Amino acid sequence: MQDIAIETRHLNKIYGTIHAVKDFTFKATKGEIIALLGPNGAGKSTLMNMITGFLSPTSGQILIYGQNIEQNSEQTKVQIGFLPEGAPIYPDMTVKMFLNYMADLRGASKDSIKKAIDMANIGEVLTQKVETLSKGYVRRLGFAQSILNNPPILLLDEPTDGLDPNQKEHMRNLIFSMREDKTILISTHLLDEAEAICSRIIIINRGQIMADGSCDEIFKITKTKSLDAAFKKLTCE
Ligand code: ATP
Numbered sequence: 460m461q462d463i464a465i466e467t468r469h470l471n472k473i474y475g476t477i478h479a480v481k482d483f484t485f486k487a488t489k490g491e492i493i494a495l496l497g498p499n500g501a502g503k504s505t506l507m508n509m510i511t512g513f514l515s516p517t518s519g520q521i522l523i524y525g526q527n528i529e530q531n532s533e534q535t536k537v538q539i540g541f542l543p544e545g546a547p548i549y550p551d552m553t554v555k556m557f558l559n560y561m562a563d564l565r566g567a568s569k570d571s572i573k574k575a576i577d578m579a580n581i582g583e584v585l586t587q588k589v590e591t592l593s594k595g596y597v598r599r600l601g602f603a604q605s606i607l608n609n610p611p612i613l614l615l616d617e618p619t620d621g622l623d624p625n626q627k628e629h630m631r632n633l634i635f636s637m638r639e640d641k642t643i644l645i646s647t648h649l650l651d652e653a654e655a656i657c658s659r660i661i662i663i664n665r666g667q668i669m670a671d672g673s674c675d676e677i678f679k680i681t682k683t684k685s686l687d688a689a690f691k692k693l694t695c696e
Pocket of ligand 1: 477504
């Protein structure tokens with residue numbers, strides 16, 4: 460397998476008059492947990508939706524392990540686990556039915572369903588309908604489905620959004636523990652979360668990369684001493 464798990468080349472997404480993602484070029488390798496940090500509307504979800512193949516770019520290329528996703532969409536999709544923003548679909552299904560269904564689609568085993576249930580800590584809501592779950596449990600179910608077939612790439616859009624403090628810590632530890640054999644891209648608004656678990660931070664504003672590096676590298680580039688100050692400098696000026 461190639462070292463470079465995700466590569467985007469001059470990626471653009473234009474919605475009418477909104478240039479949501481602009482000339483976005485980056486590479487991500489195994490072992491990295493990368494935070495996509497940006498203000499509301501910066502283009503984080505649009506970028507993730509394009510990398511997972513849910514949304515077509517206006518122009519540019521996306522390569523997963525060196526394979527262009529346009530030419531190999533089925534092959535590349537199975538390599539990516541995705542926790543999208545918002546609720547999983549199929550509100551009428553019970554949690555168990557939903558996971559069985561998603562596992563069938565991905566060719567994941569019964570064992571992997573059990574593992575995902577344990578990791579996401581959702582054993583107590585298996586018989587509950589998705590539409591009746593609290594926000595935190597919906598997020599945890601979304602996470603469980605993203606890891607079903609143990610994909611080498613994880614894209615997690617605001618993974619700790621709506622979680623209580625204990626579950627937030629559990630999720631952060633879980634993501635951190637998976638770093639060695641995966642490439643993980645998370646979007647978050649939580650600067651402490653990015654600082655605590657991510658090896659690299661990409662600050663994005665109006666669809667463009669404003670800074671890309673470790674926390675220390677970003678402090679150096681921005682001549683700041685905290686991520687909060689760096690973020691403000693790069694996204695407010
Ligand atoms: P947030 O932090 O608020 O979730 P984000 O960084 O994920 O924001 P996106 O949701 O990717 O940002 O949106 C980027 C820009 O694209 C915004 O200006 C948004 O209004 C616009 N946009 C997103 N989806 C669409 C769409 N389907 N049609 C038109 N504009 C869209």
